[in-house]
Amino acid sequence: MSPELQELYQAVILDHGRRPRNCRVIEGGRKAEGYNPMCGDRITVHVCLDADVIQDVSFDGSGCAIAKASASLMTVSVKGLTRADACALVDRFHRMITAPPGAPIEELGALAALAGVRQFPTRVKCATLPWHALRAATDARAKVVSTE
Numbered sequence: 211m212s213p214e215l216q217e218l219y220q221a222v223i224l225d226h227g228r229r230p231r232n233c234r235v236i237e238g239g240r241k242a243e244g245y246n247p248m249c250g251d252r253i254t255v256h257v258c259l260d261a262d263v264i265q266d267v268s269f270d271g272s273g274c275a276i277a278k279a280s281a282s283l284m285t286v287s288v289k290g291l292t293r294a295d296a297c298a299l300v301d302r303f304h305r306m307i308t309a310p311p312g313a314p315i316e317e318l319g320a321l322a323a324l325a326g327v328r329q330f331p332t333r334v335k336c337a338t339l340p341w342h343a344l345r346a347a348t349d350a351r352a353k354v355v356s357t358e
C-alpha cells in the first residue's frame with residue numbers, strides 16, 4: 211500500500227471514529243448487541259427492514275475508535291441493500307480483514323480503509339464486531355452476539 215493511500219485510509223478511520231454516521235437508535239426496529247470482551251466494545255446495531263431491504267440502519271453504544279469507525283462505515287455501506295446482499299458484504303469484509311497483511315485489498319470502497327487493521331490481530335475483533343451484530347439484527351432470532 212502506498213504511503214499516500216495509507217494516510218487517506220487513516221483519515222477516513224479518524225473521521226468516522228470522531229464523527230460516527232448514523233449513531234442513533236431506531237425505535238421499533240430490529241436490533242442486536244455485539245460485545246467484544248477483549249477491548250470492552252459494546253455496540254448495538256439497529257435495522258429497519260422493509261420486506262427484505264434495509265431501509266435504515268444505525269448503531270449506538272460505546273467502543274474504541276476502530277469499532278466506532280467500522281460501525282459508522284458499515285451503516286453507510288449497507289443502507290438500501292437487501293438482506294442477502296448485506297450478508298454477502300459481511301462475508302467479504304470479514305475476508306478482507308482476516309487476510310494476511312500482504313494480500314491484495316478487495317474492492318470495497320471506503321470499507322477498504324479498515325484493511326490496515328489486519329496488521330493488528332487483537333483489533334480485528336473491534337472491526338468485525340458491528341458486522342456480527344448487523345448479521346444478527348437482520349436475522350429473525352436477534353440476540354446478544356459476541357466476537358468471542
Ligand code: ZN
Nearest residue numbers: 249251274336
Ligand atoms: Zn475495540
